[in-house]
Amino acid sequence: MVDVSSRILCLVIGGALLVAGLVGLFTGVGQGPLITVLAAGLLLVIMPSIVDRIRSMRLGEFEVHLVRQIAATARKTADTLRALGMEKQLDAYATIYTELRGPELKAVRGEILDRIVQRVANASAVEKFDKDEVRDLFFTGSPIVRVLALGLMEGDPSLLDSQVLLTAINTSLTGNEQYHALRVIRNGWGQLSQTQRGELLAAINSNPQIANGPARREVANEIQELHRSPWIPSTN
Structure with a gap:
C-alpha cells in the first residue's frame, strides 16, 4: 500500500487543484485549462488507489528513494535532510512525480517539483548545506535532483x-x-x-x-x- 505521507500529499495537491478549478468556473478561465486542472486534481485524489493497484502487479520496491539517491553523491546533504525529518516526505513527492506520466499531467508534475523546491528551500534557509555537494548534486543528478539542488540555492544564496x-x-x-x-x-x-x-x-x-x-x-x-x-x- 502507498504510505500515509504519499496519500496525504496526493490529497493536498489534488484538493488544491480541484478548488482552483472550481474557482475558475466563476472567473472566466478558458475551458481547456479548466478541464486540465480539474482532471489533474481528480487524478491526484484517486492516485493512491491507482498506485496500490500498480504496485500489486509489480515485483520489487515501488517507492522512489530520493534521499538515498542524494546520499550517493552528497552524504552530508542527505544526513541533514534526514535530521530535519524530510526523507519520507521527499521520497513520497518523488514517487508521485515519477508515476504521473503523459503530456496532460505536465502541470501536475511541475506543481510537485515546486513543492519539493519549497521544502528544501525552507530547509536551507535554516540549516547550512555544503556548497560543493550542492553543485555536485546538480551536475550528477536526475531531473528531480537537479531541481532540488536549485531549491537549496533558492533558500540560501550563499550556495x-x-x-x-x-x-x-x-x-x-x-x-x-x-x-x-x-x-x-x-x-x-x-x-x-x-x-x-x-x-x-x-x-x-x-x-x-x-x-x-x-x-x-x-x-x-x-x-x-x-x-x-x-x-x-x-x-x-
Whole structure:
C-alpha cells in the first residue's frame, strides 16, 4: 500500500487543484485549462488507489528513494535532510512525480517539483548545506535532483553557483528546472559579479524557451529590471 505521507500529499495537491478549478468556473478561465486542472486534481485524489493497484502487479520496491539517491553523491546533504525529518516526505513527492506520466499531467508534475523546491528551500534557509555537494548534486543528478539542488540555492544564496545556473538556463532538462534557475538568479543577483551577470543575461536573452514560457518570461523581465537598477552593486 502507498504510505500515509504519499496519500496525504496526493490529497493536498489534488484538493488544491480541484478548488482552483472550481474557482475558475466563476472567473472566466478558458475551458481547456479548466478541464486540465480539474482532471489533474481528480487524478491526484484517486492516485493512491491507482498506485496500490500498480504496485500489486509489480515485483520489487515501488517507492522512489530520493534521499538515498542524494546520499550517493552528497552524504552530508542527505544526513541533514534526514535530521530535519524530510526523507519520507521527499521520497513520497518523488514517487508521485515519477508515476504521473503523459503530456496532460505536465502541470501536475511541475506543481510537485515546486513543492519539493519549497521544502528544501525552507530547509536551507535554516540549516547550512555544503556548497560543493550542492553543485555536485546538480551536475550528477536526475531531473528531480537537479531541481532540488536549485531549491537549496533558492533558500540560501550563499550556495549559488554561476556555472550551475548557466547550465540550467542553456541545457535544462525540464522547464521547471529553468524556471527555478531564473528565480535563483533573481533572488541572488547581489551575489553575482559583473561578468557572471553578463553571461547569465546573454543566456537568458538568447533562450527561446524563456521567451515562450509566461512564468519564466516574467522572472526574466524582473532580472532585466535588476540589471538596469543602479542600487544593486555586484560582488566586484
